[in-house]
Amino acid sequence: MKKLIPILFLLFSLNSFSQIYFSFPDSSAVWRIRTDVDDGWTSSIVGYTDYFLNGDTTINSILYTKMYKSFHGGAYNIDTANAFYFGALRESNKRVLFFPDTNMQGPYLGNFCYNWIYPNTPNYSEELLLYDFNAGVGDTVQYFHLDSSYIIINSIDSVLIQGQYRKRYNYSGLYNSGVACGIYSSFNYVEGIGNIYEGPFNLWTYYFENSDFLRCFEDENVLYTNVGDCSLFGVGIEEQFNENNLKMYPNPVSSNLTIELIDFNKSFKAQIYLTDITGKEVYATSINQSINTIDVSSFKSGLYLLKIVSDNGEVKSSLVSIQ
Incomplete structure (x- = not known):
C-alpha cells in the first residue's frame, strides 16, 4: 500500500499540471x-x-x-x-x-x-x-x-x-x-x-x-x-527577483499601483523606475519597506516599463498598463 502512495501523488500532480x-x-x-x-x-x-x-x-x-x-x-x-x-x-x-x-x-x-x-x-x-x-x-x-x-x-x-x-x-x-x-x-x-x-x-x-x-x-x-540583446526599452534584464517574492497589482491600473515584497528584510534596499514606451523615465524612487504604492493617476494612459533594481544588482522588470 505504501508503494501506491507516491504513484498516486505523481498521477495527481501530472493531472494538475495538465490543467494549467x-x-x-x-x-x-x-x-x-x-x-x-x-x-x-x-x-x-x-x-x-x-x-x-x-x-x-x-x-x-x-x-x-x-x-x-x-x-x-x-x-x-x-x-x-x-x-x-x-x-x-x-x-x-x-x-x-x-x-x-x-x-x-x-x-x-x-x-x-x-x-x-x-x-x-x-x-x-x-x-x-x-x-x-x-x-x-x-x-x-x-x-x-x-x-x-x-x-x-x-x-x-x-x-x-x-x-x-x-x-x-x-x-x-x-x-x-x-x-x-x-x-x-x-x-x-x-x-x-x-x-x-x-x-x-x-x-x-x-x-x-x-x-x-x-x-x-x-x-x-x-x-x-530568442536573442541576448533584445530589450524592450533599451535596458537589460540581468537577473530577476524570485517571482514568488514579488507581487504587483492591479495591472492594468488607473490610480494606485501596489508593489509588495513578500520576504522583506530591513537590510533590503532598492530603486523603482517607471519608463514610458519611448524610453523616457517618468518616475523614480527608493524603497525600503515591504509594501510600496505609486500613484499613477496623473500619468498618461499607455504602456510602461516598471523596473526594480536592488542594491546588490538584482533586477525585476515588468510591463504595466496605465488606463
Whole structure:
C-alpha cells in the first residue's frame, strides 16, 4: 500500500499540471520582430517591427484589446510616435481572434497572404482566427480567409519558459494549390505567446526572400527572448527577483499601483523606475519597506516599463498598463 502512495501523488500532480492554461494577453504585451532578407547570396537585416497591446475597443458590441504596429530601424525603443492602430484581439474558448483595422491599406497590411491573393483589398468586416488552443492532436484548424487553407495539429508537447511549462502545438500546413500563397510551413505555437520563432502573424504572412524572426515577447507575467540583446526599452534584464517574492497589482491600473515584497528584510534596499514606451523615465524612487504604492493617476494612459533594481544588482522588470 505504501508503494501506491507516491504513484498516486505523481498521477495527481501530472493531472494538475495538465490543467494549467496560459491565456493570451488581454491588456499589455509586446512582440518584437526582426525582418531579414536572404537572396541566396547575401543576408541582411531589413528592419524591425513591434506589435504591442494597449487599451480596449468595442466592435459589434464585443470587447477587444487594441493592437498597434510600429516600423523602425533601431533594435531598442518602441517608436510610438509612428505607431498605428493595426487591429484588435480577443480570446474566446481558447481561440485567439483578430479583427483587422478596416482602414488598413497597402504596406500597412504587411505581407498578409490574403492581400497577395486578391487584387483588391478585402473588406475587413469580420474577425479572423489567429490561433486555436482548443484544438487536439489530429484536429484540423481551418483559415477561411486564406482561401480555406488549413493546418493539422500533429502533436502537443510543452516548452519551459521562465520556470513554467506551456503547451506547444506542433502543426503541418496544407493549402489550396489554386492560390498564390497559403499555409505551407510546419511550425508550432505556444500558449499565451503564439509562434515563438516568427511572431504572432506567421500563419498569415508570405515573403519572397524575406523572413520574420521573433526577438522577444513580454507581458505582465513573462519575458521570452530568442536573442541576448533584445530589450524592450533599451535596458537589460540581468537577473530577476524570485517571482514568488514579488507581487504587483492591479495591472492594468488607473490610480494606485501596489508593489509588495513578500520576504522583506530591513537590510533590503532598492530603486523603482517607471519608463514610458519611448524610453523616457517618468518616475523614480527608493524603497525600503515591504509594501510600496505609486500613484499613477496623473500619468498618461499607455504602456510602461516598471523596473526594480536592488542594491546588490538584482533586477525585476515588468510591463504595466496605465488606463
